[in-house]
Amino acid sequence: MGVIHKFKGKDGGFDWEGISCETYVGDATKREVISQRDGANNFAIRYFEVAPGGYTSLDSHPHDHAVIVVRGKGAVLLGTEKHEINYGDAIYIPPLEIHQFENNSDEPLGFICVIPTKK
C-alpha cells in the first residue's frame, strides 16, 4: 500500500513526520525520506543538509547517485573539478567518481539524493 510522509518543514527547512534526522558527518545531517522501510526495494531518497562552511565526506563508491539541490547553494567536487551549485541544479554522479559537497555559503545547503538500493 502506498505511503505518504507529510512534510513539516518550516522557514525554508526540510523535515517530515516520522522521519528522523541523523548525523551523517560532523557538518551534515541525513533524513531517509523514502527507503526499504516503505517497501522501496529499488532505490532510496534521502535528504542531506550541510551547515554553512561544512562538507560531506570525500567519497568514491560503486553505487551511483543523483542529487537535486532544494535549499541554498554551494559547490560539488566531481573528480578533480569543483562546480558551483545552486537551487534546482540536478547532478548525476556515476559509480566510482570521487565527489564531495561543500557549503561555501552562509545559509544551509540542502539536497535530495537518490541511490539504488543495495540488494
Place this chain on the structure above:
Amino acid sequence: MGVIHKFKGKDGGFDWEGISCETYVGDATKREVISQRDGANNFAIRYFEVAPGGYTSLDSHPHDHAVIVVRGKGAVLLGTEKHEINYGDAIYIPPLEIHQFENNSDEPLGFICVIPTKK
C-alpha cells in the same frame, strides 16, 4: 564523468538547461531530469507538472515510484483512497498500486518522480 543540469526555472517554475519539456498527458508535462542519457542505469528522476484542474493518467504498472511535491498542492489517489498532498510531501507508490495525481488547486502542481530504470 559527472553531469550537472543547471536549473533555469523562474517565478516558481521548474526548468533545466538542455532538458526538454514533453507533453505527458493533456493536462501534464514531463521533464527527464536524470536519465539513461546521463549514464544513469539504475533509476531516473523526472519532473512532472500538472495544470490547475488537471490530472495525470490513472495508472497501475509493475514498477514502483516515489514522488516529492516541489510546487503547489493537489491530491493523489492511492488504491481507492484520495489524499491531499502539499509542498514537500513524499509519497511511495508500490508496484501495481492504482494511482493518479490531481491538481485541485489554482496554481501548478509540480513533483519530482523517481522510478527504477527498465533493464
